[in-house]
Every structure is written in C-alpha cells, then in structure tokens.
Amino acid sequence: MDLTMKEDLQKAKDLIDNEQYELAIDVLNNLNELSSKDYSYKLLFLAYSYYKVEKYDLAIHIADILLQKNSNNEYASQLKYLAYCGLEDYDDALDEIINFLSNNKANLYKVTLEELLLDIKKGLINEENKTCKIKELAVQNNINL
Structure with a gap:
C-alpha cells in the first residue's frame, strides 16, 4: 500500500478527532487500494x-458492509443501532442489538443493555418478544438490574 494512503487514513482519523466530519468523509471517499485491515478502518x-x-441511512449502509466483512464487529453494529435511533426507527434499532448479541458477547453493548433493561422496567419497551429477548441477552452477558 502507498504510504500516502496510510497518511490519508491517519489524516481522516485526525479530522474525526477534531470533529471535522465532512472533511473526513471527503478524505475517506478518495481512499482506494487499501489493505483489508485499512479498508475496514x-x-x-x-x-x-x-x-x-446525521446521514443515518449512509451510516447504516456502510456499517452493513462492515458487518458483511466481519459479523462480530461490535463497533459497526453499534453505529448501525445508533443510526436507527437517530432515524427514530426503534424497532430496527432493537432488532440490530438483538441480532448482534444473539451471535456475539456484549462488550460495548453492555451499557446499552443496562439502559434497555431500565427502559423495560419503566414500561418504555413493552413488545413482549423483544423484552424477553433483551432480558435473556442481559442474563447471558451477566447484566442485572
């Protein structure tokens, strides 16, 4: 891989760290011929x-591509979950976390599971099959409230 590509990837990360997301998107969209690992980044x-x-549909699309490459990428799944929440599509958001955690252990999602359990307790989530599955996943991941 060309050293400038690696430098541009780092430049994009620096822009993200400085909350210059539009500029980072421009840099990233012009990056080609990356190694598999760098392409994932x-x-x-x-x-x-x-x-x-707040381009949530694009975030979901890109996260889907990442998850096709690596189905246990919790960062990609969580971005997809958050993007669905940004779209106020809570059913798909819950489906994402349930699907991911049905096949993977929680790491980043531990806090999210705790929050979902609180939402269930408050009556904010009341669809029975989803509440049961969330509770089951919480137990599997040693999360109790």
Missing part, C-alpha cells in the same frame, strides 16, 4: 462520520 471511520453528520 476506512469503513468504520466513514460510518461514524456519516452518523455524526
């Missing part, structure tokens, strides 16, 4: 940047 940075500029 590019996609993750893109999904995050699209999420931060």
